Amino acid sequence: xxxxxxxxxxxxxxxxxxxxxxxxxxxxxxxxxxxxxxxxxxxxxxxxxxxxxxxxxxxxxxxxxxxxxxxxxxxxxxxxxxxxxxxxxxxxxxxxxxxxxxxxxxxxxxxxxxxxxxxxxxxxxxxxxxxxxxxxxxxxxxxxxxxxxxxxxxxxxxxxxxxxxxxxxxxxxxxxxxxxxxxxxxxxxxxxxxxxxxxxxxxxxxxxxxxxxxxxxxxxxxxxxxxxxxxxxxxxxxxxxxxxxxxxxxxxxxxxxxxxxxxxxxxxxxxxxxxxxxxxxxxxxxxxxxxxxxxxxxxxxxxxxxxxxxxxxxxxxxxxxxxxxxxxxxxxxxxxxxxxxxxxxxxxxxxxxxxxxxxxxxxxxxxxxxxxxxxxxxxxxxxxxxxxxxxxxxxxxxxxxxxxxxxxxxxxxxxxxxxxxxxxxxxxxxxxxxxxxxxxxxxxxxxxxxxxxxxxxxxxxxxxxxxxxxxxxxxxxxxxxxxxxxxxxxxxxxxxxxxxxxxxxxxxxxxxxxxxxxxxxxxxxxxxxxxxxxxxxxxxxxxxxxxxxxxxxxxxxxxxxxxxxxxxxxxxxxxxxxxxxxxxxxxxxxxxxxxxxxxxxxxxxxxxxxxxx
Amino acid sequence: xxxxxxxxxxxxxxxxxxxxxxxxxxxxxxxxxxxxxxxxxxxxxxxxxxxxxxxxxxxxxxxxxxxxxxxxxxxxxxxxxxxxxxxxxxxxxxxxxxxxxxxxxxxxxxxxxxxxxxxxxxxxxxxxxxxxxxxxxxxxxxxx
Numbered sequence: 243x244x245x246x247x248x249x250x251x252x253x254x255x256x257x258x259x260x261x262x263x264x265x266x267x268x269x270x271x272x273x274x275x276x277x278x279x280x281x282x283x284x285x286x287x288x289x290x291x292x293x294x295x296x297x298x299x300x301x302x303x304x305x306x307x308x309x310x311x312x313x314x315x316x317x318x319x320x321x322x323x324x325x326x327x328x329x330x331x332x333x334x335x336x337x338x339x340x341x342x343x344x345x346x347x348x349x350x351x352x353x354x355x356x357x358x359x360x361x362x363x364x365x366x367x368x369x370x371x372x373x374x375x376x377x378x379x380x381x382x383x384x385x386x387x388x389x390x391x392x393x394x395x396x397x398x399x400x401x402x403x404x405x406x407x408x409x410x411x412x413x414x415x416x417x418x419x420x421x422x423x424x425x426x427x428x429x430x431x432x433x434x435x436x437x438x439x440x441x442x443x444x445x446x447x448x449x450x451x452x453x454x455x456x457x458x459x460x461x462x463x464x465x466x467x468x469x470x471x472x473x474x475x476x477x478x479x480x481x482x483x484x485x486x487x488x489x490x491x492x493x494x495x496x497x498x499x500x501x502x503x504x505x506x507x508x509x510x511x512x513x514x515x516x517x518x519x520x521x522x523x524x525x526x527x528x529x530x531x532x533x534x535x536x537x538x539x540x541x542x543x544x545x546x547x548x549x550x551x552x553x554x555x556x557x558x559x560x561x562x563x564x565x566x567x568x569x570x571x572x573x574x575x576x577x578x579x580x581x582x583x584x585x586x587x588x589x590x591x592x593x594x595x596x597x598x599x600x601x602x603x604x605x606x607x608x609x610x611x612x613x614x615x616x617x618x619x620x621x622x623x624x625x626x627x628x629x630x631x632x633x634x635x636x637x638x639x640x641x642x643x644x645x646x647x648x649x650x651x652x653x654x655x656x657x658x659x660x661x662x663x664x665x666x667x668x669x670x671x672x673x674x675x676x677x678x679x680x681x682x683x684x685x686x687x688x689x690x691x692x693x694x695x696x697x698x699x700x701x702x703x704x705x706x707x708x709x710x711x712x713x714x715x716x717x718x719x720x721x722x723x724x725x726x727x728x729x730x731x732x733x734x735x736x737x738x739x740x741x742x743x744x745x746x747x748x749x750x751x752x753x754x755x756x757x758x759x760x761x762x763x764x765x766x767x768x769x770x771x772x773x774x775x776x777x778x779x780x781x782x783x784x785x786x787x788x789x790x791x792x793x794x795x796x797x798x799x800x801x802x803x804x805x806x807x808x809x810x811x812x813x814x815x816x817x818x819x820x821x822x823x824x825x826x827x828x829x830x831x832x833x834x835x836x837x838x839x840x841x842x843x844x845x846x847x848x849x850x851x852x853x854x855x
Numbered sequence: 856x857x858x859x860x861x862x863x864x865x866x867x868x869x870x871x872x873x874x875x876x877x878x879x880x881x882x883x884x885x886x887x888x889x890x891x892x893x894x895x896x897x898x899x900x901x902x903x904x905x906x907x908x909x910x911x912x913x914x915x916x917x918x919x920x921x922x923x924x925x926x927x928x929x930x931x932x933x934x935x936x937x938x939x940x941x942x943x944x945x946x947x948x949x950x951x952x953x954x955x956x957x958x959x960x961x962x963x964x965x966x967x968x969x970x971x972x973x974x975x976x977x978x979x980x981x982x983x984x985x986x987x988x989x990x991x992x993x994x995x996x997x998x999x
Contacts, residue, residue: 251872251879258883262890269894276905283909290915290940326937327967329920341922343935382965384917384939 294383299323301389302357304377305463306369306433311362312463313377313389317352324349324382330367333374334393342367349382371434372495391431391464394496398426399435401502403491409507412480415456416506420473420491424465435493436461437473443488444481451481481508600671605640607665610658613651613691620647620694621686628673629680636677640666644686651694746837747789748772750780753809754802756827765805765822772800789835911989915940919967921983923976923999930976935969936985938962945988946970952982 298319305312311330317323325346332340344365352358362369362377369375374392381387402421410416418439424432437459444451459473473491481487485508492501613620626640643666650659673679754767771779772790780790790800803811808819835843920935932951938944946960951974962968976999984994 251875254876255879255883258879258887261883261887265887265890265894269898272898273901276901280905280909280912283912287912287915294939326965327919341924343920378920380919380937382939384915384919384937386919 290383293321294385297321297323297381297383297385299352299379299381299385299387301377301379301387301430303464303466304375304389304391304431304433306371306391307363307463309368309370310365311367311369311375311377312359313361313379314357314359315352315361315379315387316357317354320354322354323352325352325361325379326382327380328362328365329378329380331376331378333376333390334372334396374429389430390428391433392426392429394432394435394493394500396426397424397429397432397497399423399432399493399496399500400425401491401493401500403489403502403504405489405504405506408504409509410479412482412508413478415476415478418475418477418489418491418504420459420475420502421470422462422465422473422493423470424467426467429467431464431466433464434461435465435471437491437493439475440490440492441477441487443490445486445488448487451479451485451487453480453487454478479506479508483509597675598673600668600673602668602670604665604667607645607661608658609645609647609661610656611651611694612656613653614693615691616651616653617649618690618692619649619688620651620691621645621689622647622694623684623686625680625682627680627682629678630676636674639668639671639679651691744837744839745791745793746835746843747791748800748833748835748843749789751832751834752800753832754805755830755832756805756822757830758822759826759828761825763822765807765820765827766809767802767805768809768811770801770803770811907989910942911991913940913942914944914987914989914991916944916962916985916987916991916993918983918985918993918995918997920969921995921997923981923997927975930974932972932974932976932981932983933969934972934983934985935967936960936962937967938964940964944991946985947988948986950982950984950986951976 296319298317300316300318301313302316303314315325326349327346328344330340330342330344344367350358350361361379372393372395374390374396376388376390378386378388400421400423402423404419404421406417406419420437420439422435422437426432439458441451441453442448454477455475456478457474457476459475462471462473465471479487487506487508488503489506490501490503607624609622622645624640624643624645625638626643627638628636630636644663645661645665646663647659648662650662651657748769750769752769754769756765756767758764769780803809804818805822806818806820808817810818831845833843833845837843916936916938918934919937920933922933922935923930924933925931934949936946941964943961943963946958946962946968948955948957949970949972950956951972954974956972956974958970960968960970978999980996980998982994982996984992986992
């Protein structure tokens with residue numbers, strides 16, 4: 243009985259203990275639940291932080307288009323981005339600076355690795371080209387991307403100007419490139435770059451200068467940091483010879499000093515040598531221009547150049563011996579005995595660039611020369627033939643046409659006279675692309691003079707005139723700029739002109755190279771002597787001269803050996819290898835020497851194609 | 856005699872047992888009640904603590920923009936705070952460098968609010984600390 247009662251108390255006590263433990267367990271479970279909830283929140287927060295950290299928004303470009311911002315944004319992260327707002331600060335405004343927020347409603351979404359453009363075009367804000375702005379985009383996650391775009395008024399710009407070419411003849415085009423580099427360190431972009439070109443400064447003056455824009459650049463909406471933009475102008479320039487035109491490129495409203503200038507020099511192409519100079523302008527800057535042209539023993543070059551603007555207008559053809567310019571015995575060809583067409587003096591025009599149309603009319607032949615007796619008649623015969631660029635016959639234009647000069651010429655002074663007969667009257671002529679005109683001039687046996695010297699380009703010629711053919715009424719604008727030389731496979735002479743300001747020497751290493759245009763067979767020629775009158779041998783031995791001085795505005799004739807596979811000074815020996823076979827060759831002259839400043843002169847002068855017969 | 860003696864002895868035992876049972880019950884009820892009271896109190900405190908911490912953890916805000924404005928003598932700093940979290944926040948103070956300004960700005964989720972602080976700023980870097988009611992702080996440096 244007692245044991246039973248004691249057991250009841252124990253049981254009751256145990257129940258209470260269990261109840262107490264149950265209360266404690268409940269508390270423990272509650273604590274665990276709270277912990278779990280907190281852990282979930284912590285996880286969400288960590289995820290939010292992670293997402294925010296991995297959000298990569300980049301403002302890649304900003305411009306002002308039609309008075310509105312035009313921003314390009316790129317999402318470079320892996321999460322989609324929502325744009326909430328844009329803060330715009332006008333950096334140029336002062337006290338106070340202008341600062342405003344614009345909300346995007348709804349938010350603009352940018353997918354991962356996506357780009358959106360034209361941000362800002364629909365804002366109510368008007369952006370001004372003359373102001374600098376900072377734009378800050380804020381995302382839904384709380385990140386921001388800023389971009390700063392400044393006006394040219396605050397920009398550090400590096401300008402460079404390139405004239406191509408820097409020397410032209412009147413009527414030609416000059417291409418001008420302006421390089422603009424954004425070297426601003428504290429700005430992402432410069433907006434609205436609209437350079438202008440001024441050419442109102444000329445030497446001696448701009449009165450006779452006509453510049454026609456052929457192409458002008460458009461403005462640039464924005465230029466990113468460290469980027470470079472190129473602006474291109476093309477102008478057609480007409481100006482008197484020796485005019486210098488200063489092209490001044492500037493950025494309107496730019497910082498003081500944001501301009502760059504370069505000078506364009508105008509000269510007149512009198513002979514093909516200058517055309518060659520323009521394309522072989524000196525390298526290394528030591529020689530402004532050098533060039534050369536051919537002279538031949540029997541065959542002569544005939545070049546043709548448009549002389550639009552010169553009265554009488556027309557196409558002129560003239561012999562080309564520039565080395566004799568200004569000399570008393572300039573560029574003369576002796577017609578001293580009756581000849582036939584087979585051994586006539588022969589000229590070629592340069593190839594036509596495109597189809598050249600010569601209108602119908604009388605062709606006039608102007609010749610400058612001296613006769614042995616001014617009381618004797620001078621009559622010449624002429625053939626004009628259209629040939630291909632390599633000299634192949636195409637068609638006859640004039641055959642055995644007499645030019646009657648009667649007694650117009652003087653026996654001491656050079657006179658330029660037109661033939662007394664009306665000149666051949668021709669229908670419209672079309673010279674096909676790349677074709678040339680060939681003129682054969684020879685003595686007419688009905689002439690009573692015993693000799694006639696034909697002069698070209700000499701300053702002492704009457705009135706500065708020159709021998710030429712006029713295509714009356716011609717408006718041919720395409721000159722025939724090239725060279726053609728009919729080489730007989732023997733030694734030959736070349737004239738080199740120093741049109742630059744520096745003296746230079748030509749050394750014995752100068753060479754001529756012939757390359758067959760069909761087979762690539764190549765032959766070389768060695769410089770063997772200089773000056774056709776008072777010849778001086780060029781040799782590498784100490785006992786003979788090694789170099790030849792060419793003064794500015796002077797020319798020297800160079801005598802080259804017969805082209806051969808083993809070039810030698812001793813032309814005709816058994817050691818010269820093979821000579822070139824008849825055909826068409828490209829001729830290059832490797833001109834070596836040094837100038838008055840010790841600068842090395844190495845020029846490769848391309849003389850075009852020659853025919854070796 | 857023996858019957859009377861057995862009766863007296865039985866009563867005492869029963870009485871004692873009753874007393875002990877009562878005592879144990881009373882003690883058990885007391886302990887249980889105390890335990891429940893203590894545990895309930897602790898549970899409440901734990902819940903409150905976790906809720907506070909959870910809410911504080913869910914509070915995310917940024918300084919979207921700081922704009923230095925005004926002229927000498929009446930300069931102001933405009934601090935724009937954006938609530939990017941999921942709970943409303945209440946900004947209680949903004950401290951610029953060492954100067955603390957109290958405020959009571961409520962900002963709902965996804966909303967921004969600009970708080971204007973009178974402060975004579977200089978053209979240098981300024982430390983700005985934003986504090987919320989949940990005692991979260993955000994410190995950034997801004998330059999005029």
